[in-house]
Amino acid sequence: MDFVQVSEEEGDEPIELPAEEDGTLLLSTLQAQFPGSCGLKYRNIDTQAVRGVRSNEGRLFPPSAESGWGEDIYFCVFPKGIPNFRSSDATEIIDSAAYRPILPPVENKRKSDDNLENSTAKTKRIETRLRCTDLIVLGLAWKTTEDSLREYFETYGEVLMAQIKKDVKSGQSKGFGFVRFGSYEAQMRVLSNRHLIDGRWCEVKVPNSKGMGHQVPCKVFVGRCTEDINSDDLRDYFSKFGEVTDVFIPRPFRAFSFVTFLDPDVAQSLCGEDHIIKGVSVHVSNAAPKAEQNRSHQGQNYSYNAGNNFGMHSYHQGNHMNSGRSGHHRGNNQQHNAHGSDNTAIGNSHSNIGSGGYGMGGNNFGANMGGGGYANSSNHNSGGNMNHRQDGVIPYNNNRQNNFHGMNQPHNGNVGNGGWMNRGHLDMPNLQALGINSQGSNSSNQGQNMNNPLGVGLNLNSLPMNPALVAAALNQWSLLGNQLQNQNQDQQGGNFLSWMAQNSGHSNCNMNNSGRNKGSNNQNSSGMNKGDNSSNDQQNGCPPGNSWSNQSSGSQNSVDKSNFL
DNA sequence: GTTGAGCGTT
Numbered sequence: 001m002d003f004v005q006v007s008e009e010e011g012d013e014p015i016e017l018p019a020e021e022d023g024t025l026l027l028s029t030l031q032a033q034f035p036g037s038c039g040l041k042y043r044n045i046d047t048q049a050v051r052g053v054r055s056n057e058g059r060l061f062p063p064s065a066e067s068g069w070g071e072d073i074y075f076c077v078f079p080k081g082i083p084n085f086r087s088s089d090a091t092e093i094i095d096s097a098a099y100r101p102i103l104p105p106v107e108n109k110r111k112s113d114d115n116l117e118n119s120t121a122k123t124k125r126i127e128t129r130l131r132c133t134d135l136i137v138l139g140l141a142w143k144t145t146e147d148s149l150r151e152y153f154e155t156y157g158e159v160l161m162a163q164i165k166k167d168v169k170s171g172q173s174k175g176f177g178f179v180r181f182g183s184y185e186a187q188m189r190v191l192s193n194r195h196l197i198d199g200r201w202c203e204v205k206v207p208n209s210k211g212m213g214h215q216v217p218c219k220v221f222v223g224r225c226t227e228d229i230n231s232d233d234l235r236d237y238f239s240k241f242g243e244v245t246d247v248f249i250p251r252p253f254r255a256f257s258f259v260t261f262l263d264p265d266v267a268q269s270l271c272g273e274d275h276i277i278k279g280v281s282v283h284v285s286n287a288a289p290k291a292e293q294n295r296s297h298q299g300q301n302y303s304y305n306a307g308n309n310f311g312m313h314s315y316h317q318g319n320h321m322n323s324g325r326s327g328h329h330r331g332n333n334q335q336h337n338a339h340g341s342d343n344t345a346i347g348n349s350h351s352n353i354g355s356g357g358y359g360m361g362g363n364n365f366g367a368n369m370g371g372g373g374y375a376n377s378s379n380h381n382s383g384g385n386m387n388h389r390q391d392g393v394i395p396y397n398n399n400r401q402n403n404f405h406g407m408n409q410p411h412n413g414n415v416g417n418g419g420w421m422n423r424g425h426l427d428m429p430n431l432q433a434l435g436i437n438s439q440g441s442n443s444s445n446q447g448q449n450m451n452n453p454l455g456v457g458l459n460l461n462s463l464p465m466n467p468a469l470v471a472a473a474l475n476q477w478s479l480l481g482n483q484l485q486n487q488n489q490d491q492q493g494g495n496f497l498s499w500m501a502q503n504s505g506h507s508n509c510n511m512n513n514s515g516r517n518k519g520s521n522n523q524n525s526s527g528m529n530k531g532d533n534s535s536n537d538q539q540n541g542c543p544p545g546n547s548w549s550n551q552s553s554g555s556q557n558s559v560d561k562s563n564f565l
Numbered sequence: 566g567t568t569g570a571g572c573g574t575t
Binding site for chain 2: 136174205208
């Protein structure tokens, strides 16, 4: 195995990091030792200049394909403008009250108007926002102790509290714990990063038990990307607006990506804009925020409907594309209706893309696109249902039952053309730009937690759905990057759908997109279809009343993105 | 010794 010598800063004692078989170094490997780092650089002995190491898709590439990493000592790159928290004085520099996002160039009027220092209202809001809270750390290794937990997180800043929840009798860790930071920046950084703690990727979130205060999403959806726009390009470009903490480009290529900023205001300020990256006009829009869900549901089983499928903005609410932010039904175990209260209405211009519920105990892959929905009354039992309106928009697979990938996979893919084409082109994924075809879906089943030996997952090649719909669906699942990493470690290049497959665990909650069609519209991939949605909760391992189809509101399609945010 | 979605005997 090849090792790469890496030090935090030039001149520091290096740590040897193991490279992969292909010679690359995983960014995750780097970050495991140097939390917060985003790349590597080294001193070129010939020119004495510092050279950056090529980075792409979570991998760092050796300078030379022939000689690999060589004997050079590489040192870490940390996000622009953010001192390394490992430095002893870093916390002073990043005093929470003093910290401001990196502002964009002066030509950016939006930002120059945004004088935080002089805005009482804004200052107040920020002060409110900057309060730290306990964070839950999920997925801890059994062996992780409070000391090691603290030790890990201290690389981000002062840790005020670190605790592991244990079984009172045995003292055995329950696999989760809590941590609290002294600074909001540390907290935000921790929330926006992935964490490899004692060999496990752990998830850090604001606990459900906390009443969520106002939080603004840090992540944006970047649409109309081309394939040659890599994560470095995105990071480089968007870094001028503020620190970019994460870039995720779903693979296979789907013409969009997600960019996470440290500062939510930066993220929000970019939403709705077009930007030119490598000569390509990309469109920035909302990626549904984690905070949105957390504050909406607060521990209940929840369904969240972002509603604004295809990465559209909330300001399109009038267009029946977005109801997730309209406020009704939130967090109350209701299904949310983007519109389309009548599923028999052919021609409704609605689309919902639903996935399973966090509170349902697993990640359901439920792509339920099809507000038009009349066709929903006729099927069932398959992992994926294609329900199409008969308006010829997507002239295939009309009302066909499809087995996505073998039954008993706990996924519900109910894809129907609910008429989204009718919305016109505004903010629709540019299908041509998407370059969507059925190619390039690979399953890379490596790493922990892979339990889908078939490796087929939801193979896009075999999916009878319009990949554009899938692409759009991905926007609903915004932060899937983190979760992908967490759950399917080292699955770089893997098929997220196969990941969905293998991560769906045990939940077979019904996802019925039409309450009016009860009795015949059970889309439960478990195959246990009773013709009555109300009877499937326990069978599906869901708590009674949790399945979407049991909601009386009917015809309301829900989206839960909790596993991707 | 095993397990792997969750939400804290403060």
